[in-house]
Amino acid sequence: MDRVAEILAEASAEVVEPRFRALAAGEIMEKAPGEVVTVADREAEAIIERRLRELLPVPVVGEEAVSADPGLARALHSEPAVWLVDPVDGTSNFIAGRPxxxxxxxxxxxxxxxxxxxxxxxxxxxxxxxxxxxAWRNGHRLTRSPAAGEPAKWRGSLKSRFLEPEQRRRLEANAAAFGEITPGRNAAGVEYPDLVEGALDFILYWRTLPWDHAPGSLLVTEAGGVAARLDGTPYRPEAPGCEDGLLVAADPAAWERTRDILLGR
Known part of the structure; x- marks a missing residue:
């Protein structure tokens, strides 16, 4: 556990952090319509992939490698063990100079x-x-307390960008039952810890790319929360395009109540 944490911090210090608020125009590229990547993403992934393979020689499914060759994600189903890597989660924030x-x-x-x-x-x-x-934060054990009181006191986030317009309208209307709905922070690697540490009581994601959600979902469940598909199936990392919809909540009761409210049950 400690060596992987060191690998991520080392790659970040080598090629990510030096470019924070210092990216040149030619270091930002569009990899798909509406999707951007930076030289920091690509260089960090290459470093992390090499060092993880040295630690445990199994396939590495990295966000940028899959962008170039989608077939690489099949290893999630065909191989007994796989590393997942997101070299810069929240790339749009990184480009904009947001931390x-x-x-x-x-x-x-x-x-x-x-x-x-x-x-x-x-x-x-x-x-x-x-x-x-x-679950741990800098070596200190994390435990998520149950959501307090009634839904009218809860704070949540709806990640509705990839929903159909009618689905989005219905969910947003039902979400009026909650105390506060935020747009989120455009980085799963920030939002999942926010939920574990009590800043949020639930998050509804729609598109669930595996490198975005595998780390945070385990963090949440090991802290006492729930990360499950809307039918109640526990989250498992899937290749892009296989499954959509993921509700994360502070505790089982909050998960059930949030789902019922959002779906109008």
Whole structure:
């Protein structure tokens, strides 16, 4: 666990942090319509991939590598163990000079996330989780308390960008039952820790790219929260395009209540 945390922090210090608020125009590229990447993303992924393979020689499914070759994500289903890597989670924030970004990795065995790491360079904070062994922040055990009181007191986030317009309208209307709805911070590696530490009581994601959600979902569940598909199935990392919809909440009761409210049940 400690060596992977070191790998992420080292890669961040080598090629990510020196470019924060210092990116040249030619270091920002569009990899797909509406999707940007930087030279920091690509260089960090290459460093992390090489060093993770030295630690455990299994396939590495990295966000930028999959962008170039989508077939690489099949390893999540075909291989007994896989590393997942998001070299700069929150790239749009990174480009804009906002500190809400993270460097993330997770280890998946037989389709289940068994270890996770989230490095937040701006605050030098490392979140880790290991299946069955708990969630940690800079070595201190994390436990998420149940959501307090009634839904009218809860604070949540709806990530509705990829929803159909009618779905978005319906969910946003139902969400009026909650105390506060925020747009989120455009980085799963910041939002999941926010929920564990009590700044949020629930988050509804729609598109669930595995490198974005495997680390945070394990952090949440190991801290006592819930990360599940809307049918109640526990989250498992899937190749892009396989499954959509993921509700994360502070505790099982809050998860059930949030789902029922959002779906109008």
């Amino acid at each position: 809400d970004y993270a460097v993330m990795a997770s280890l998946v065995r037989s389709g289940r996330t068994v270890a996770a790491w989230i490095w937040q360079p701006s605050t030098a904070t490392c979140f880790t989780a290991e299946l069955g062994s708990g």
